[in-house]
Amino acid sequence: MAGRIAQISLFVVAGIIGILLVGQLRSQAPAIELSTLSAQELSQLIETVSSRNVELSDALADLREQIRSYELAEVQGQSTLDLTESELERIAAFGGLRPVEGQGVILTVAGPFDATAVNDLVYELRGAGAEAIAVDDIRITAPSVATLGTGVIEIDGTPLGPTIEIRAIGSPDGLESTLRRPGGLLTLLEQSIDAQFQIEQRTDLELPATRRDLAPQAARPVE
């Protein structure tokens, strides 16, 4: 009897120790929790997440509008090919497969820039909300990155000249203010690589489609 009590007691004690140890180890893990952020960081975070939520809400509203259009066409017995065609244009433009036009900025860069500076500028414009970007006449798609080729910087196999023109479609004011913000990337590049920049707002930008073949060879869609 005493042996049974001993076994049960040990089992219970070991169980409690295990639970407490796991709890303690988890609380010591270096996970970043919201409680570790300052009020300023939390405000920034809320602003960023909320702006993304607005984007997502817009995307959802667009999709719901499309569904309504398809439903209406179905009820009226009409073909929905034209709806699908406009959907194709939108998706192809998003991926860089179609030329696009609109308003935005032209950023002209001169000086001893390197491939990293070109990639950083593209990321800066994306962060500022650019919807489509072209460097010289090369449309930037997801895999389009500047690399150092045989002595020259190139994107998608096309060499860049000593002066480049980056065209970005997006809010002209938003793009320009992000580029010009004090302590931003342009200031940094002006100081570190002695590059010169010019920014011009435009309402008549035209960006070409990519010439790169984006059809994957190794990746296949999941049915």
Place this chain on the structure above:
Amino acid sequence: MSRRLPPRRRLTRPQWAISVGLGLAVIGFVGAAQWNSSLARTEFITSAQRVLISEAEQAQRQQETLGAEIEAADERVQAFQEQDAGSQAALQALNDELAAARLAGGLDEVRGPGLVMEIADSIRPVPEGESGTPYLVLADDLRDIVTALWASGAEAITIAGGGSDRIDAERVAATTSIDGAGNAILVNEARLTPPYRIEAIGADGLLDRFLTNPTYLSRVARRIEVYGLQFAHEARDEVTLPAFIGNTRMRWGAPVSESDD
């Protein structure tokens, strides 16, 4: 011939009493540590912070809900596109083109050979008087990794935070931004925290090409060595990457349709 089993060992009273006593002592110690750490944590959160934390949590939950709703709505749209009542040949051609555009734009879940890597903040102690920032994974590190992967022939890339699985992974698309935000990194404006998990699909040898890529070697590899950022990688026969979830409609421009050319 039979062998007698040895008599069963039993704990004698002093032995189990000592074990239980020791166990209770450990419980007391760990329990006190738990209590102290939870007290320390709540002590420094002001009421203003609490309100902000609650707002941030609500915004993040809303983001997750919106993501799920977009996925469901997108599936409905695709279902409509596949069952048009018009010409079957025209429909087939259009849907093939649409499928190719979706695949090229990162709007489909994809599977294939590739790699998985994880990068996390350094656990080395920051020397006195030195800034702790270089010991953290920065937005530049993720940008360089992504750039080096594309340059090495990757066909699809995702970034996830907090060691989470692919449900929270953000697919890298043509409009994807990667920016720092305090001690987190925003990818597609979704807030990710370390460790960061990057998965990519590409033809055989992707990992080897990545590890010898100049963009990786010149900045990330150097920072891993100098500051001790934690980094692990593995080639995989197959990885599955989720689709890009976000806005694909232009607000400031429009596609030039083929008939306009």
